[in-house]
Structure formats: C-alpha cells, structure tokens
Amino acid sequence: MTKKRETNVRIVTICVFIATFMTAIEGTIISTAMPTIVGSLKGINIMNWVISIYLLTNAMMTPIYGKLADKIGRKPVFMVGILIFIIGSALSGISQNMIQLIIFRAIQGIGAGSIVPVSLTIIADLYPIEKRANILGLNSAAWGIASIVGPLAGGFIVDYVGWHWIFLINVPIGLVLMLLFWIYMIEDDFEIDKGPVDYLGSVILVVMLMSLLYGFQTISDGFSFITIISFASFFLALYLFIRTEKRVPDPIISLDLFKNKTYVIVNLIAALISGFLMGVEVYIPMWMQGVAGTTATIGGIVLAPMSVIWMFGSFLGGKIMNKFNNRQIILMGLLPILMGGIFLVLVTETTPYSTFLIFSAIFGVGFGLTMTILTVLAQSTVESHHMGVATSIFTLSRTVGQTIMISAFGLVLNSTMDKGLVAKESLGANKGMMNKLINPHTANELPSELIGDLRNILSGSIHNVFLVGVCLVVIALVLNQFQKKVSLK
Known part of the structure; x- marks a missing residue:
C-alpha cells in the first residue's frame, strides 16, 4: 500500500520564513539605494513613488489573495504570488528609467500581497494554537531583522555589485522557494470551492483601497484637491462595495466577519x-x-x-x-x-x-x-x-x-x-x-x-x-x- 504523502512541516515553515524575509527586506533595502538609483535613472521628483507604489499594490491585493486561498488552496495562491514577485523583481532590475521602475515595482507589490497573509494562514494550518505563537514570533522576527539588515545590505550591494541586484537577487531565491514549496507542500485534501468568483466586488475593493491609501499619502503635504477627490472616491466605492457584497452569493469579503x-x-x-x-x-x-x-x-x-x-x-x-x-x-x-x-x-x-x-x-x-x-x-x-x-x-x-x-x-x-x-x-x-x-x-x-x-x-x-x-x-x-x-x- 502506497504511503500517503504529507506536508514536510519543517521545510515549508522555512520557506515561509524566507519568503516573508524576502518581501520584508524589499521595503527597507531600497532606502539606502535610492540616491544611487535616482542618480542613474533620473526623476528625483517622482522617487517617492518607487516605495509608495509597492506598498499600495501590496495592500490592495491582500484581501483578494486571502479569499482565493480559502477558495482554491494556500499552495497555488502562494506560488502565484511568488512568481509575480519574481517577475516584478526581474523587470525592476532591468529598468531603464524611473517610470519603468515604478510600474515594475507595482507588479512586485502585487506579488508580495499574497506572501504575508497566506504565510500566516499556512502557519495556522500547520501548527496547533499552543505552538503557533512561537512560530509567529520567528516569522515576525523576519521584519525586525530586515529593518536592520536591509539598509546595510543595500549599501553593500550598491557599492560593490550595482543597484540592479537589489531586485535581481530575488529571482534565484524565489525560484528555489517555488520548487521547494511545490515538492513539500501537500494539499491533496483541500476541497476547492468551484462557486462563482466575486469579480465586481474585487474590482470595487481595489478602487476603494487605492483611493483610501493614496488619499492619506497626499495628506502629509497638506490637503489638496487630489486629497478630496481620493476620499470622495473612497466613500463612493465603500457604499458600492457594501451594496455589492450583500447581493453576491460568495462575497470577496464576508460582511458577517464584521458582526x-x-x-x-x-x-x-x-x-x-x-x-x-x-x-x-x-x-x-x-x-x-x-x-x-x-x-x-x-x-x-x-x-x-x-x-x-x-x-x-x-x-x-x-x-x-x-x-x-x-x-x-x-x-x-x-x-x-x-x-x-x-x-x-x-x-x-x-x-x-x-x-x-x-x-x-x-x-x-x-x-x-x-x-x-x-x-x-x-x-x-x-x-x-x-x-x-x-x-x-x-x-x-x-x-x-x-x-x-x-x-x-x-x-x-x-x-x-x-x-x-x-x-x-x-x-x-x-x-x-x-x-x-x-x-x-x-x-x-x-x-x-x-x-x-x-x-x-x-x-x-x-x-x-x-x-x-x-x-x-x-x-x-x-x-x-x-x-x-x-x-x-
């Protein structure tokens, strides 16, 4: 009788830690490299968007990936997220101007949006509640280590290798992670939900979050017409989102959670x-x-x-x-x-x-x-x-x-x-x-x-x-x- 394959908890956990660290350090390593990148690609007036767009697209995609992880499984969503992150990293590393870099960083953020929430969900699946806090602590440490190592690593890579490798280094690491995850994460028992996907709710949710986060991005420079438009768009999208989610059979975010x-x-x-x-x-x-x-x-x-x-x-x-x-x-x-x-x-x-x-x-x-x-x-x-x-x-x-x-x-x-x-x-x-x-x-x-x-x-x-x-x-x-x-x- 063939023995049923099971998830290798240790290897999958290590993959989750490395993936979390990879996305965490991406938010800190670039701070040291920004002056060099601006000097190379020009465009100092839009340099803040290199960081902001990554955070914005990351946040916008988070709830969508969470819903997909519940419908089709953690493994495919996690791997697709890493693949998009790798593509965004590779394109960012070969950017020829600041506009290209901002667009490619947006792609990178879209991929990163799956990694943190799905990682936490995988940890919840793999570990009972009494052990989960310890694993979550180790996973959280990735963010702390990234905040220290990121600027130092950024300076070293810029000085001795070239700023392009701040992004390109993610490609081989990400490919290895995908291979290990494909082999050692087993989800044969996961029941795939074949019900309709809430596409309209997903689109409205993206618009809603984009308007909210961009509105607050502009506030630090003082209230402007763009700020007002952003918040007006947010409230309109919020109204449409609630109305849509009440009507669809399987909403992207169940409003029952908020009860x-x-x-x-x-x-x-x-x-x-x-x-x-x-x-x-x-x-x-x-x-x-x-x-x-x-x-x-x-x-x-x-x-x-x-x-x-x-x-x-x-x-x-x-x-x-x-x-x-x-x-x-x-x-x-x-x-x-x-x-x-x-x-x-x-x-x-x-x-x-x-x-x-x-x-x-x-x-x-x-x-x-x-x-x-x-x-x-x-x-x-x-x-x-x-x-x-x-x-x-x-x-x-x-x-x-x-x-x-x-x-x-x-x-x-x-x-x-x-x-x-x-x-x-x-x-x-x-x-x-x-x-x-x-x-x-x-x-x-x-x-x-x-x-x-x-x-x-x-x-x-x-x-x-x-x-x-x-x-x-x-x-x-x-x-x-x-x-x-x-x-x-």
Whole structure:
C-alpha cells in the first residue's frame, strides 16, 4: 500500500520564513539605494513613488489573495504570488528609467500581497494554537531583522555589485522557494470551492483601497484637491462595495466577519498599534540623528533590541496563552508599549543612548506579545473556512493603520516645526536648515549659533508625534476592555 504523502512541516515553515524575509527586506533595502538609483535613472521628483507604489499594490491585493486561498488552496495562491514577485523583481532590475521602475515595482507589490497573509494562514494550518505563537514570533522576527539588515545590505550591494541586484537577487531565491514549496507542500485534501468568483466586488475593493491609501499619502503635504477627490472616491466605492457584497452569493469579503465583535476590536487594536510602531521606527532614528547628533548607523542600531526582543515577546505569548484570557494578555502587551511611549514623550537632548536601548527592548516585549496574540485571535475567532480572508483583513488593517498614522505623524511634525521656524525666522531659520539638521552628513554645514535652536524645534516636533502615539496606545487599551473574554487554550 502506497504511503500517503504529507506536508514536510519543517521545510515549508522555512520557506515561509524566507519568503516573508524576502518581501520584508524589499521595503527597507531600497532606502539606502535610492540616491544611487535616482542618480542613474533620473526623476528625483517622482522617487517617492518607487516605495509608495509597492506598498499600495501590496495592500490592495491582500484581501483578494486571502479569499482565493480559502477558495482554491494556500499552495497555488502562494506560488502565484511568488512568481509575480519574481517577475516584478526581474523587470525592476532591468529598468531603464524611473517610470519603468515604478510600474515594475507595482507588479512586485502585487506579488508580495499574497506572501504575508497566506504565510500566516499556512502557519495556522500547520501548527496547533499552543505552538503557533512561537512560530509567529520567528516569522515576525523576519521584519525586525530586515529593518536592520536591509539598509546595510543595500549599501553593500550598491557599492560593490550595482543597484540592479537589489531586485535581481530575488529571482534565484524565489525560484528555489517555488520548487521547494511545490515538492513539500501537500494539499491533496483541500476541497476547492468551484462557486462563482466575486469579480465586481474585487474590482470595487481595489478602487476603494487605492483611493483610501493614496488619499492619506497626499495628506502629509497638506490637503489638496487630489486629497478630496481620493476620499470622495473612497466613500463612493465603500457604499458600492457594501451594496455589492450583500447581493453576491460568495462575497470577496464576508460582511458577517464584521458582526464578530472580538474580531473587529482585534483589527482596530492592530491598526492603532501598527500605526504607533511606524512612529517608533521612523522618529526614534530621526531623534538620534537630528537631536542627539549621532550617525545614521548608530541611530538605526538603537532599534536593534526591539527587533531581537520581539521574538521573546512572541514566545512569552505562547507560554501564557493557556493561563490568561485574551484581554489580560493584550493588556500585558500594551502596558510596556505605553511605558515606552511615555518615556519618548519625556526624553530630553541629554537622555543617554543606553536608556534608548533599554526602552527599545521594552518595546520589543510589548509589540511581540501584542501583535502575536492579536494574530492568533484574528485567526481563532472566525470559522475555519474564513481563515484566509480573516488573516488577510488583519494584515490589511495593520497596513492601513501604518499608512494613516505615518501621514498623521507627518502633519503633526510639519505643523509644529513650521510654528517653531516662524518664531525663529528673524534669526534666519528655515525649512531647508531642518532638512540639513536630520542628515548627519550635512548638519555640520549649519551655522553653529543656530544648531541649538533648530534642535529645540525638532525635539518639540518629535515630542508631539510621540504624544499622538501615546494617545493611540491609550485608545487601544480602552478598546481592549470592550472585547469579549476568550480563552486561548
């Protein structure tokens, strides 16, 4: 009798980790290479779209891939996503101008949109709930490692190989992953849903998300006519989407999910905490470089403890899941984040570097514990046939939270900074000087008599950003109290 083939859990898990890391580092490795890419392809006025378009298309496709993973299986959706990502990477690596690069990065983002949500769904399929937190912790570590390794690897590749290989290196890695996944991921028992696909709902969903995320992208530069049009398009698309999903037999996103109070609150908390995480990752290095006067490398390393200890927080979540309910565990995770946020509001220019490292580690415990338990909750509080969609919506909630809050933080920073500069206008202070201040390579070009005032303006502006971040954590704490108590045994 022929032995039935089964999934090789270890190899598939490693493939999931590598795929997650590959997409995570794609968002960080390019930051170091951008000056070289702009110098090679020209087009400095549209350079931001090289990063933004990747995030936009990634977010737009996430819920669609989640639904497909529930209908036709995790394996084909995951492999198609990697294939599209490989094609986008190869085309990006041979781009001849900035327009081409932006288009090809959009393709790359479309492929990447399948990898994170389907990876989390595969982990949920392979591991029982008591082991899942540990695996999710290791998977989350890929993002932390990517945030540290990405800029360093980007600099090395640009200096010694060429910027094209920032994208081309994904091709051989992706092909190996596809081969391993094809051989070792077995889904023979998956029941394929042959029902009609909600094409209209999918199209409206893409328009809705594109309008929302693009609208918030434009806010950081101030409200404009394009911003108004974007948000008007979003609300119109939202109305049409809800109307469509109520009528089709198998909607792309089941509106019944939003009747689940715990699931809704979990997604709201994830959006808030992911938004604050963006503030931590962007504005602590800015403080270190612009206010404390450190180098870019030293400013980035301050977040290393958070990335490393994040895994510990996830493992801790796995250990205590059987002892506490969901509200208690999330509270345990939010309190260290709140403590770290209050510290950031109170820091001064003379706060020692070592203190930042300590609180970076405290953030790691809080974020690791909170995000892991929220992921487990998002998957375990819905029916199994909705797991792919539920996981993708959870991933989307985090992305939307990050997009909205990074725009809000930019508004807070710029408005506070502008007020401070007006007060010092008589001394010759201007916005250009602030740009020089946050760049360690140009800070020494500023008049020495103005550096103290400029640092005060910058520190006050960043303090306001951190204050908004603390408010997000407080709202998350309040929302957590409205959750229904759920045992995670």
